[in-house]
Amino acid sequence: MFNRTDAYPITPPIVSFTGLIIGPGSTLLKSEAVPGLGDIQLKCCGFVQLSTFLAPGIPTRTPFKGFHPFQVFIIFPIHANPWSALCKKMTERRETQFHSNVILSCTGKVAGFLDHRIMVDPPQLTQDYVFIVVPDTWQFHDKADRDSISASASMATPSKQPSTDPFDPARFTSSSKPVTRQTTSLANQTLHAKPMTPSS
Amino acid sequence: MSVPTPTNEDNVHPRRPLDNQKNIGGDMSMMFFTRSRFSRKFTSPDEHHIKGLNVEAVAAIIFPPPPWISIPEYTGLLACSENDNSNYAYFSLNLSMYNQAPDPSELTDTWFFMYGRVHPYALTWEVGPNNYYTIPALIVRDQGYQP
Numbered sequence: 001m002f003n004r005t006d007a008y009p010i011t012p013p014i015v016s017f018t019g020l021i022i023g024p025g026s027t028l029l030k031s032e033a034v035p036g037l038g039d040i041q042l043k044c045c046g047f048v049q050l051s052t053f054l055a056p057g058i059p060t061r062t063p064f065k066g067f068h069p070f071q072v073f074i075i076f077p078i079h080a081n082p083w084s085a086l087c088k089k090m091t092e093r094r095e096t097q098f099h100s101n102v103i104l105s106c107t108g109k110v111a112g113f114l115d116h117r118i119m120v121d122p123p124q125l126t127q128d129y130v131f132i133v134v135p136d137t138w139q140f141h142d143k144a145d146r147d148s149i150s151a152s153a154s155m156a157t158p159s160k161q162p163s164t165d166p167f168d169p170a171r172f173t174s175s176s177k178p179v180t181r182q183t184t185s186l187a188n189q190t191l192h193a194k195p196m197t198p199s200s
Numbered sequence: 201m202s203v204p205t206p207t208n209e210d211n212v213h214p215r216r217p218l219d220n221q222k223n224i225g226g227d228m229s230m231m232f233f234t235r236s237r238f239s240r241k242f243t244s245p246d247e248h249h250i251k252g253l254n255v256e257a258v259a260a261i262i263f264p265p266p267p268w269i270s271i272p273e274y275t276g277l278l279a280c281s282e283n284d285n286s287n288y289a290y291f292s293l294n295l296s297m298y299n300q301a302p303d304p305s306e307l308t309d310t311w312f313f314m315y316g317r318v319h320p321y322a323l324t325w326e327v328g329p330n331n332y333y334t335i336p337a338l339i340v341r342d343q344g345y346q347p
Contacts (some may be wrong), residue, residue, distance in 0.1 A: 013230050067218045131320055
C-alpha cells in the first residue's frame with residue numbers, strides 16, 4: 001500500500017496571488033552570493049509583498065487576529081528553456097519590470113524555497129519559507145494601466161447611476177418583476193395558441 | 201522525518217499582525233498534493249488555530265525541484281533542506297470536519313489533493329502552558345480537499 005501512495009504524482013504545488021512588487025533581484029539579492037545569475041537575470045526576478053488574514057480561536061492570543069505579511073520570490077529563469085525564448089522581450093528591456101509599487105498578478109509553480117542567506121532583507125525566522133515562484137501566467141499592472149482603469153471607471157459611473165454607492169442594494173432590486181411577468185405571459189400565449197379541443 | 205515540535209517560551213517570538221491595510225497585497229492560494237499526520241480535532245472553538253476550522257494536522261508537501269534550478273547559473277538559489285533526501289516541507293493544515301466522514305484519523309498517510317490559502321511564514325500558537333508551536337500554515341475551507 002505504501003508503494004502505491006509513495007508513487008503518487010510528483011507535481012509541484014501551484015500558487016496564485018496578486019500583490020505589490022517590493023523590488024527587483026538586482027537590489028534585493030546579494031548578487032555576490034549568486035554570481036551565476038548575472039545582471040539580466042537579476043532584473044527578471046523580484047519580490048512581491050503578500051499577506052494572510054488570520055483569525056485564531058481566541059483573537060487576542062498569538063498569532064493574533066489580523067493581516068500577517070510575507071514575501072514571495074518571483075523568477076523568470078531566462079538561462080533555461082523555454083524561458084530564454086519566452087522572455088526575450090523582457091530580457092531586451094533596459095529596465096526591470098519589477099518596479100516597486102507595481103501590482104503583479106501571477107499563477108505559477110513553486111520551485112522550492114529561497115536561501116535566506118542570499119536575501120538583502122531576509123525574514124525573521126529560519127522556519128519561514130520564501131517560495132520561489134515561476135509564473136505560468138502573469139500580468140504587471142503598470143501605472144499606466146491603473147490610470148486608464150480608474151479613468152474609464154470614473155467615466156462610466158456618473159451618467160446612469162442614480163446612486164454613487166457601489167454597494168447600494170437598490171442596484172440589485174427593482175419594483176417590477178420582468179422575468180416572472182414574461183414567463184406568465186408566455187405561458188398564456190401558449191395556452192391560447194393551443195387548439196381548443198374538447199375533452200372527451 | 202523531522203517534524204516541527206512544540207517548543208517552550210524561551211525561543212518564542214510571537215508575531216504581530218500589520219497595523220493597517222495599506223499596500224499589503226492579497227493572500228496566496230495554492231493547489232497541492234499532501235499527506236498528513238498527527239491530526240487532532242478540537243472540541244471547543246477556543247482551541248481552534250483558525251476560527252471555525254476544527255481539525256489541525258501536520259501536512260507534508262513535496263516541492264520537487266524543476267530541472268532548470270540545477271543548472272550552474274542557479275546554484276545557491278535554493279535553501280538546503282534540513283534533511284537532504286527530501287524536498288518535503290511541513291505546514292500546519294487547518295480544515296473543518298463537522299459531523300461527517302472522513303474521520304480526522306483517516307487523514308493520516310492518505311494523499312489528498314487540496315486547494316486553500318497558504319501562509320509560508322511561521323506562525324506561533326500557544327498549545328499549552330508555556331508550550332508553543334511555530335509552523336507555517338495552510339487554511340483549507342469549504343471541503344477543498346479530496347483523497
